[in-house]
Amino acid sequence: MGLSWLNQLHLLAVIWGLGGLETPAEAVLCYEIFDKTSGSCGELLGDGVSQEDCCLNLQYGFRLQKDAPCEACRPAAWSDWSPWTPCSVSCEEGTQQRSRTCYGQGDCEQGPRQWELKPCGLGACCPVMGGWSAWSAWTPCSVTCLKGVQTRERTCTNPAPECGGTCQGSKSETQSCDTRQVCPTHGNWGSWGPWGACSATCTPEGSGPKPRQQRRHQCNNPTPSSNPPGNQCPGSDHEFQTCAGLPFCPQDGNWGSWKPFSDCSVTCAVGRQVEKRVCNSPAPKYGGKSCPGPDTRSLICNTQVPCPVDGHWSEWSDWSDCTRHTFQGKIECQEIPGFQRRNRRCIGRAHDGKRCPGDQLELRNCYNVKSCLMPGTWTDWSPWDLCEPACGQNPMRSRKRECKPNYPNYLMNIPGTGKVTNTSFWGKPLPVCEPLEKQRLRVLEKAPCQNVLPCTD
Structure with a gap:
């Protein structure tokens, strides 16, 4: 069972240091984000914060050590349900699982973790593999001289696959081919020779340009062939340029001092403050x-x-x-309206938090049909329930048909308005149906769940 709200407040008082205990504060790793679905921490604030200070904000999380699990500052509550796992089979009938976890300080109802298991089916039939046709003829060689490649293909039609099946193996093959023909070789220049050295790699403003020169090697990279004839090297075998426009010599930058850039990011609990520096002592140049x-x-x-x-x-x-x-007599099983009420409590508010919106009390008119005999009608079959047990041997599923009462067509007038509102019936009537499979109130059908997934922990 979960902690009562009073016990939770006492637990929070211990966490916040309000209980009068003078125990030393334990340093923790404090995080701005606690993920309610995965139970993970995000956005580390710091590792020298006491648990008491970190949990001034109940939305935060903390770790006792670097490799310890993340814990929530809030009172214990269930996480959202995880998504359903994929179906345990790809065809016919299998099962799916989902789970939720208890995160926070204290205990949740129904244990530390809860699972659900339900039947599923992704297809009416299972895949049937197909067979390959005969190979096609090889394509012509991909080149007209030297060696190239050629391919051939086949189709998955002998027989064709069914219900999403495929054929094993590749639909195409490649092999090398030799034309036994010599390709012509075109000439190309050898690499450039080195430029002549400039007098400097950088210079102050005002220095004049200086010439330098480079030449190509012979037309031998490769030499053009004579049979079949190849093309000669294009262009000139030499080139000139000057050393004009040499850059100014570079000057590296250096940081200025750190300065505050923002106020604390929060007005309660623990937050961040940003400092900034500028690369201007000196700034980089050239x-x-x-x-x-x-x-x-x-x-x-x-x-x-x-x-x-x-x-x-x-x-x-x-x-x-x-x-x-105000009525002298009984109103059960008669068209005499009565009144009902229900209420709720605003809980958990602390430290000037917002009050609960909406009403604390609800009233409604009603008709009392408790233990009243009524003609009934059998419902259609309900959807299949979840598999039970979710983690255990031989889980079963069930569905049912029930004898439901045919409520009378009473109207509910709103006094002083002339308007008619929906009728509310209160109490459990006694419906009367013709027996179905020798049952008068409920027919239950059970079946085993197929291809059950194992629980992970």
Whole structure:
């Protein structure tokens, strides 16, 4: 069973240091984000924060050590259900699983973890493999001289696959082919020789350009063939250029001092504060290197103020009995309207958090049909229920048909308006149906779940 709200408040008081205990604060790794689905931490704030300060915001999470699991600051609550796993089979009938986990301080109802298992089916038939046709003829060689490749293909039609099946193996093959013909060789220049050296690699403004020259090697990379004849090398075998436009010599940059760039990111609990620096001491010039490293950094900041916790509604109470105190006599099984009420509580609000929106009390008119005999009608078969047990041997599924009462066509007038609202019937009537499979109220059918997935932990 989960902790009562009073016990949860006591637990939070211990966490927040309100219980009067003078135990030493334990340093934890504090995170801005606790993922309610996966139970993981994100956005590390710092590793020198006490658990008490970290949990001033109940939306935060923490780790006791670097490799320890993430824990939520909030009171214990169930995570959302995980997505259903893929069906255990690709055809006919199998099963799917989903789970949820209890995260937070304290315990959730129904144990630390809960599973659900349901039947599934992804196709009415299973794949049937096909067979290959005979290979086609080889294509012509891909080149007209020297060696190339040629291919051939086949189709998955002998027989064709069924229900999503395929053929094993490749639909094409490739082999080399030799034309036994010599290709012509075209001439190409050898590599350029080195430029003559300039007097400097960088220069101050005002220096004049200086000439340098390079030449090509002979037309021998490769030499053009004579039979069959190849083309000669194009263009000139030499080239000139000057050393004009040499760049100024580079000057590397250096960081200035760190300066505050923002206030603390939060007004409660623990947050971040950003500092910034500028690469201007000096700034880089003429292609010099920029300053290494980031220009901003985050520091942890602690407001020492607990964050507001908004209130949330408890579950509605059951509707009260349908009664009419001003009426002398019984209203059961008659077209005499009565009245009902139900209420709920606003729980969990702390540190000036928002109050619960909406009404705390609901009223409605009703007709009392408790234990009243009524003609009934058998429902159609319900959908199949989840497989039970979700983690265990031989899970079963079930569906049912039920004898449901045919409620009378009573109307409910709203006094003073002339309007008619929906009728509310209260109490469990006694429906009367013709027997079905020797049953008068419910017919139940059970079947085993097929291809059951094993539980992971």
